[in-house]
Amino acid sequence: MVCLPAAPPALALRTWLGLGLLALLCLGLGQAREKRVIRSKLGENVSLSCCHEIPRSESLQNYRTYWQKKCPGVTLVVLAYSDGTLIEVHDRYKNRTEMDPWDLILRISPMEILDNGTYQCVVQHNSVVVCDESVTLFVTADFSQPSITAEVSASSCESAEMVIVCSSHGGFPKPRISGALNNVSVEWNASWVSESSPSPYNVTGTLVLNVTSDVNVTCSVEHDGLAKSTSLLLEKTNDCVVPPVPPPYNVITASSIVVITFILAIILAARYLPRRVCPHCCKPQDPVEEGMKEGTKPPVSLKVTSETSSV
Numbered sequence: 606m607v608c609l610p611a612a613p614p615a616l617a618l619r620t621w622l623g624l625g626l627l628a629l630l631c632l633g634l635g636q637a638r639e640k641r642v643i644r645s646k647l648g649e650n651v652s653l654s655c656c657h658e659i660p661r662s663e664s665l666q667n668y669r670t671y672w673q674k675k676c677p678g679v680t681l682v683v684l685a686y687s688d689g690t691l692i693e694v695h696d697r698y699k700n701r702t703e704m705d706p707w708d709l710i711l712r713i714s715p716m717e718i719l720d721n722g723t724y725q726c727v728v729q730h731n732s733v734v735v736c737d738e739s740v741t742l743f744v745t746a747d748f749s750q751p752s753i754t755a756e757v758s759a760s761s762c763e764s765a766e767m768v769i770v771c772s773s774h775g776g777f778p779k780p781r782i783s784g785a786l787n788n789v790s791v792e793w794n795a796s797w798v799s800e801s802s803p804s805p806y807n808v809t810g811t812l813v814l815n816v817t818s819d820v821n822v823t824c825s826v827e828h829d830g831l832a833k834s835t836s837l838l839l840e841k842t843n844d845c846v847v848p849p850v851p852p853p854y855n856v857i858t859a860s861s862i863v864v865i866t867f868i869l870a871i872i873l874a875a876r877y878l879p880r881r882v883c884p885h886c887c888k889p890q891d892p893v894e895e896g897m898k899e900g901t902k903p904p905v906s907l908k909v910t911s912e913t914s915s916v
């Protein structure tokens with residue numbers, strides 16, 4: 606008596622739950638089908654799982670399994686097995702791609718940028734398609750940590766004009782380059798280079814800046830929400846202090862020239878003046894003979910002093 610009224614709600618609940626579960630399952634599956642996305646890096650390895658797995662106990666006879674890549678306009682077969690035998694590998698995937706004939710997982714190593722795209726695994730048994738499912742593979746490559754260089758192109762008392770270059774290399778896809786000066790965003794004059802169409806990029810940003818005070822320059826390179834930043838503190842050395850520095854050097858050279866000339870003058874004077882002085886001071890004392898003898902002797906001044914002292 607007590608259980609009877611309870612039964613119908615329980616049944617309803619079960620139905621509801623069942624329906625909800627089914628809806629969830631369908632939604633989940635639908636989403637999985639549409640959004641199977643795998644991200645991989647250039648040079649790394651990736652495993653793409655298929656929608657089916659052949660039990661090891663089963664024979665591979667009458668199975669035809671393959672992975673194909675949907676390229677714009679064409680679909681190329683990456684790798685194909687028939688009756689357990691590898692029958693085809695695309696040239697671009699040779700020596701770096703394999704698939705286990707039972708688990709049907711496609712393994713690619715190393716990844717190349719051209720591998721980016723949508724892949725489809727197809728399983729046929731007795732010519733009936735068991736399943737086919739697509740997976741989107743995104744191939745990216747990390748950029749190097751940006752490097753910043755600054756060179757003064759012109760400077761004056763109040764400011765220094767600097768050419769700031771930020772560069773980063775080896776990334777894919779094409780990145781954005783952004784900058785900031787003391788936390789205020791700034792546009793780089795950017796340029797990108799890439800060897801061929803789908804290959805890693807080198808990016809360079811240039812900025813001509815009038816630096817009037819210390820400034821913190823930041824350069825960020827980003828793609829797919831992954832950013833790498835580098836900062837450089839540019840210090841404004843006051844050129845008004847620097848210019849007075851060169852004159853002292855000139856003053857030193859100038860004054861040393863003056864000093865050297867002066868010393869030379871003294872030496873010369875010391876050498877020749879006494880001879881002129883001597884005849885005057887010696888005239889009353891000595892005969893001309895002595896002066897002529899002394900002419901060959903260098904320490905004239907000594908003689909003069911000794912003579913004067915003796916007098």
Ligand SMILES: *[C@@H]1O[C@H](CO)[C@@H](O)[C@H](O)[C@H]1NC(C)=O
Pocket residue numbers: 696699700
């Ligand atoms: C694959 O490797 C073999 C031997 O290791 C070599 O002879 C062949 O040229 C390679 N193929 C490609 C496409 O690199």
Ligand SMILES: *[C@@H]1O[C@H](CO)[C@@H](O)[C@H](O)[C@H]1NC(C)=O
Pocket residue numbers: 721722723741742743744778803
């Ligand atoms: C990589 O493949 C995806 C999916 O097909 C595509 O949307 C994307 O544009 C491709 N990226 C490049 C750089 O080719």
Ligand SMILES: *[C@@H]1O[C@H](CO)[C@@H](O)[C@H](O)[C@H]1NC(C)=O
Pocket residue numbers: 788
């Ligand atoms: C830099 O700017 C960001 C937002 O623009 C702000 O959140 C942050 O506090 C600032 N940092 C400094 C040190 O000013």
Ligand SMILES: *[C@@H]1O[C@H](CO)[C@@H](O)[C@H](O)[C@H]1NC(C)=O
Pocket residue numbers: 794
């Ligand atoms: C950016 O660089 C290019 C080439 O170096 C130059 O012609 C152009 O004037 C620059 N633009 C700015 C805004 O500096």
Ligand SMILES: *[C@@H]1O[C@H](CO)[C@@H](O)[C@H](O)[C@H]1NC(C)=O
Pocket residue numbers: 774775798799800806807
């Ligand atoms: C990119 O930069 C790297 C390292 O600086 C250099 O070896 C390479 O040649 C550059 N590539 C291009 C296309 O300029």
Ligand SMILES: *[C@@H]1O[C@H](CO)[C@@H](O)[C@H](O)[C@H]1NC(C)=O
Pocket residue numbers: 763764766815817
């Ligand atoms: C840099 O700033 C100084 C003073 O603010 C100005 O005289 C000079 O012309 C500026 N130079 C450039 C290249 O903008």
Ligand SMILES: *[C@@H]1O[C@H](CO)[C@@H](O)[C@H](O)[C@H]1NC(C)=O
Pocket residue numbers: 788821822823836837838
């Ligand atoms: C420069 O700015 C960056 C980012 O705003 C900050 O992380 C860094 O510490 C700053 N460097 C200096 C020397 O102020």
